[in-house]
Amino acid sequence: MLTEVTTSERHDYRLVPPAVVLWLGVLAGLLWTWWAALVGGLAAAGVAGALLWRWRRSRPQWFSGIAALLLAAVLLAGPLAVRLHDAQHDPLRALADRAAPAVLHMVAEERPKPVQSAGYAGQQAGARLVVIPATVRWAKASGAAVETTGRVVLLAPVQGWAGLLPGQEVTAGGRLAPPRDADLTVAAVYVRGPPTDLGPVSWWQRAAEATRAALRGACSVLSEDAAGLLPGLVVGDTSGISPQVQREFTDAGLSHLTAVSGSNLAVVAGAVLLLLRALRVGPRLSAVVAGSALVGFVVLTGGEPSVLRAGVMGAVALLALALGRRRSVLPALAIAVSVLVVYDPAMAVNFGFALSVLATAGLVLLAPRWVEAMSTRGVPPGIAEGLAVPLAAFLVTAPVLAGMAGQVSVVSIAANVLAAPVVAPATVLGVVTAVLATFWPAAARLPALAAGPEAHWLLAVARHASRVPGAVLPWPGGWWGGVLALVAVGVLVVLLRRPRLRVGLALVLVCVLLVVVPVRVIAPGWPPRNWSMVACDVGQGDAEVLSTAEPGRAVVVDTGPEPGPVDECLARLGVDRVPLVVLSHLHADHISGLESVFDGRSVGAVAVGPGRMPAWAWRQVAQIAGRHGVPLLELELGRRLDWPGLSLEVIGPRYPGPQQEGDDADGTNINNASVVLRAVTPAGRVLLTGDVELLAQGDLLAAGTDLHADVLKVPHHGSRFSLPAFLSAVSPRLALISVGAGNSYGHPSRSTVDSLVAGGALVARTDTDGDAAVVTDNGGLAVVRRGK
16 A cells, blocks of 8 residues: 555665666657667766766765666667667668558557547448557568568558457558658558458467457446446457547546556556455565466456556566565666666657556655655545545646647546546456456356446546536647646646745635636536527537427437537537437438437437438437337428427428438438428527538429528538529528538538628538527527637
8 A cells, every 4th residue: 555655765766867868868769860869878878987987986875876877878879779770761661751552461569459430421430440550571562572670550441450469460462651650660551451361369369359358248238338348447448438438538537547557457466465465475475476467467458568568567566565675666667667668669659658657656756755744634544545646647647648638637636536446346346257257157247247336437427527617628739748738747846845836826726716617617608598509519510409498408400420529519508308309311420429319318209311321320320219219200291390499390302312222322312312401499490401412402492492591500511512592592691510620521611601601691610619509689690609
């Protein structure tokens, strides 16, 4: 326990300078050039030699530290500089600069990591690509052999590549591209086809994969979100975690829980140590048994470089505490850093490596002091430790997290304090579930069920923390953002250490609370009074909310390209009852958020038009409606739907659209089959047009349909496929464009926006304005923009 380490115990810092020299030297060599590592190594060697000569008699206790510094300098200026030079001058780099095609035979280093993508048109939301780091055995370009053994990163289709395991050899052809990361990667490889010449898989990798699959199966007795979260907590398997849950964990500062880290390994090994201590087993045997458990856990999680890094970091405190030599924790950490950087220089620029090192250092250097300080002031030890550990971890890792994510979670400390009590029990129960699931699946369901409440608690903490107003603050990304955050943390530490400055800081915080909290929390400006309709900011997709006269009750039209944003929009509006969800058509950017509409709300029915394509989208909508037990309705032309304060009339489409796969390669016919609604609201008439394009707009004009409306939901995200005659027939006073910021489709079109403005419409866009609400203002029409 941290409370056993007192401030009276002095740490041994002698091996810290060599570790820092190695880390910073390799970091400079990767970010700039291998010459930086060489020069840094020579400079460190000179400093070590001078200190060795000067302190050879006056400070003999530093001899070992200076000798280690000299060794680090030699390694940096020699083997490490050579490795950096070879990677930066690898022949594949020149080919990558020319985007040359190549055939490579490689060894996979890690499990494929899925790249989540939002849905759009006929493309289903989810993972379409996987990222696989690999080491090249041989390569050919233009029929000629390329002398290389460099590291590459594959971007390959999910199909055929998702099952690749670490250590497996594979051959693939693809187009080379320059690497994005400043590490030892010499090229990125964009692969289109399936893998060939697949090599055998080691027995322990097969066993680990079988155990992970058994764990996922045993967790199926839990709810969908909990069943996806538990494997992430235990072995870092995030394949079952929904994008919405991942975003909530990130915003709440809890994303580290779903990545295998030293804390996971320390929990497992710590549980073993507690059991052995209860059995009165000696410290040395305990260390051996706990180390064996740690090795087994590394095998279970896949044995990838990131897991090995976590294993080394998790073993640092374990060995020192088990052997009763707490003073050796810092030297052990320094040795671990040095060994890992020498073994794999790419660790120097790895965010996970930095987080592991800094978190371990914070727990060793800061947390015990803070626990002791709080205990002397009467805080119970358990509570003191529960506060000190997440606070220390947040403080030392904040600069890295800010630079990595481009944002700062201000609720991270509170969220981690609330999550801390259940993380260890959930992890231990998850490990027991994984072990039992391999040979007794029925029994494995019991510990899985026991871990359910812990998983649900974490989900609840992440959800509520992420929805706190101002929970996430934007921050400059990259290395400069990290440096800026480091400066901010340093200033905060200085202020807290000086009594007078501490009082000033407290006054500033009180002023901020008095000003910001009432504005953002107590009396928020959202939703505005008398809102009739809101175009939700859901990215590159559509989601509109139409209020009824009953508070908390609203109709939803389309649900956006992914779960989460529409749910957050409805939560901001205070909507807890949705009598009808209308899906204008079955493209992914209109239906993929449907599941999250049901989250904490009663839904009366889901309504669609006559279209049934794409087939996967129709199946998905039907499955969601069936799972929640709500009827699935088809809206016929001319149908009217009425609620207090709101009425809808179906005025399109006038044909069913494509009825089988392959009839609509570019999605135009599906767009033209969008349900078109005319709504009557207290703010006036609203025309909801889905993604209708030229043909459907022409049909509405030819049919003589009364299209005039006060508010127009502009078709197809403001694309250029809008007839000027159609826009003139609508003649809106207010035009809402639901569109994603920085999208690659050119939406909204300048010509469409200019036509709307020329017609006298006020234009509001979700990519620049955020949620846009239509309100009645003194009997007139107005728009209120929430802002980004």
